Amino acid sequence: MCYEERVSRASEESNLLMLRARDAMDRTYAEPLDIPELARIACVSEAHFIRTFRATFGETPHRYLQRRRVERSMFLLRTTSRSVTDVCFDVGFTSLGTFCRTFRDIVGETPGAFRKRGPISAPVPSCFIMAWTRPSSFGEDRAAPAPLE
Numbered sequence: 212m213c214y215e216e217r218v219s220r221a222s223e224e225s226n227l228l229m230l231r232a233r234d235a236m237d238r239t240y241a242e243p244l245d246i247p248e249l250a251r252i253a254c255v256s257e258a259h260f261i262r263t264f265r266a267t268f269g270e271t272p273h274r275y276l277q278r279r280r281v282e283r284s285m286f287l288l289r290t291t292s293r294s295v296t297d298v299c300f301d302v303g304f305t306s307l308g309t310f311c312r313t314f315r316d317i318v319g320e321t322p323g324a325f326r327k328r329g330p331i332s333a334p335v336p337s338c339f340i341m342a343w344t345r346p347s348s349f350g351e352d353r354a355a356p357a358p359l360e
Contacts (some may be wrong), residue, residue: 228253229267232260233275240279241303246272279345280304281317288326295322317346 224344230300236244245311250260264272280302296307300324304310314322 212272223265229264232264232272233268236272237278237279240276240313241301242282243303243305244276276303276315278346281314282312284322285318285346286323287324288322290330295326298322315325 216221234250236250246257246261250257253260253263255263261271264275268275271279284298284302287293287301288295291298293301295311299307299310302310304313311321314325318325320328
């Protein structure tokens with residue numbers, strides 16, 4: 212086996228291990244998750260897990276988990292009448308203040324303002340609406356979408 216094949220195979224195996232950990236985060240986002248547990252799932256050390264996860268997915272495991280929790284909270288805020296506090300705890304946050312700050316950082320508005328704005332009502336396929344409203348990462352400039360005509 213040549214060097215390139217060994218490197219390619221190692222990279223593929225590493226990606227599969229990171230996917231295993233990310234899938235666990237997606238399944239159990241509302242439960243307390245920590246780096247040691249996720250590193251065990253990926254069968255690597257904690258430091259290697261954080262470095263490799265970031266290199267593979269473009270964000271740290273903590274940021275990914277927070278974004279996943281906020282994404283789920285967006286759905287719950289729009290589709291249920293549960294209070295913001297209940298939604299906060301349902302998606303795995305342990306502090307309302309942290310939830311509201313993280314939600315605002317990712318979405319660009321508070322959970323209450325997001326709920327009041329209501330669903331987007333335009334003749335646009337739902338896959339486009341999901342792409343427009345999906346939280347991407349912290350600190351990004353969130354330009355308002357152009358009005359549909």
